[in-house]
Amino acid sequence: MHLNPYGEYAVLLAASLADDWPDDREGIVDRTREFGMTMEFPTGTDDHARTRDVIDRWLAVVDAREERVRAQLLNALMAKATAYPRLTDHDGEGWHLHYRDDGRSLPDVLLAVMSVGTALHLTTRGMHRLARCEAGLSSGDPCRRVVVDTTRNGRQRYCSVRCANRAAVRRHRARRSGQSVSARA
Ligand SMILES: [Zn+2]
Numbered sequence: 639m640h641l642n643p644y645g646e647y648a649v650l651l652a653a654s655l656a657d658d659w660p661d662d663r664e665g666i667v668d669r670t671r672e673f674g675m676t677m678e679f680p681t682g683t684d685d686h687a688r689t690r691d692v693i694d695r696w697l698a699v700v701d702a703r704e705e706r707v708r709a710q711l712l713n714a715l716m717a718k719a720t721a722y723p724r725l726t727d728h729d730g731e732g733w734h735l736h737y738r739d740d741g742r743s744l745p746d747v748l749l750a751v752m753s754v755g756t757a758l759h760l761t762t763r764g765m766h767r768l769a770r771c772e773a774g775l776s777s778g779d780p781c782r783r784v785v786v787d788t789t790r791n792g793r794q795r796y797c798s799v800r801c802a803n804r805a806a807v808r809r810h811r812a813r814r815s816g817q818s819v820s821a822r823a
């Protein structure tokens with residue numbers, strides 16, 4: 639897989655798995671294909687459950703609001719998952735870098751790709767460009783989706799137009815009720 643200079647595909651793959659978790663190992667592998675990975679993964683025991691664990695640890699990085707905590711968590715993941723970088727040209731992809739040893743299992747490969755990709759994304763685009771959808775921060779709102787902010791201005795707060803609209807309606811109502819309170823005062 640090509641980790642482009644922004645680590646974008648790896649982060650988008652992680653977010654996709656977090657938002658829409660596949661039922662089985664095959665679904666995980668299918669998703670890696672959608673995001674451009676070509677390699678065959680050796681089958682390990684518990685690949686499905688272990689990949690879920692990888693996603694949960696990645697979500698802890700997403701949920702860390704403080705930059706220093708976020709960096710610490712990501713460093714811990716990279717320390718566990720990555721090896722020295724090396725050049726490879728497997729599956730006719732052309733020469734690119736892998737940050738892991740060969741022959742690793744599906745969850746190990748994903749942990750390496752996602753942690754390095756996320757580190758590249760945050761350091762090149764900005765440490766704040768990964769978060770949960772802001773609509774879900776309101777109590778009672780069900781959205782827990784991940785926002786990978788690749789926009790030019792770096793101010794994407796919602797996962798979708800739907801969530802942005804829902805939050806706007808809520809702000810509008812809050813303003814109106816605030817106004818009626820002050821009108822009565
Ligand atoms: Zn590769």
Ligand SMILES: [Zn+2]
Nearest residue numbers: 771781797801
């Ligand atoms: Zn949302």
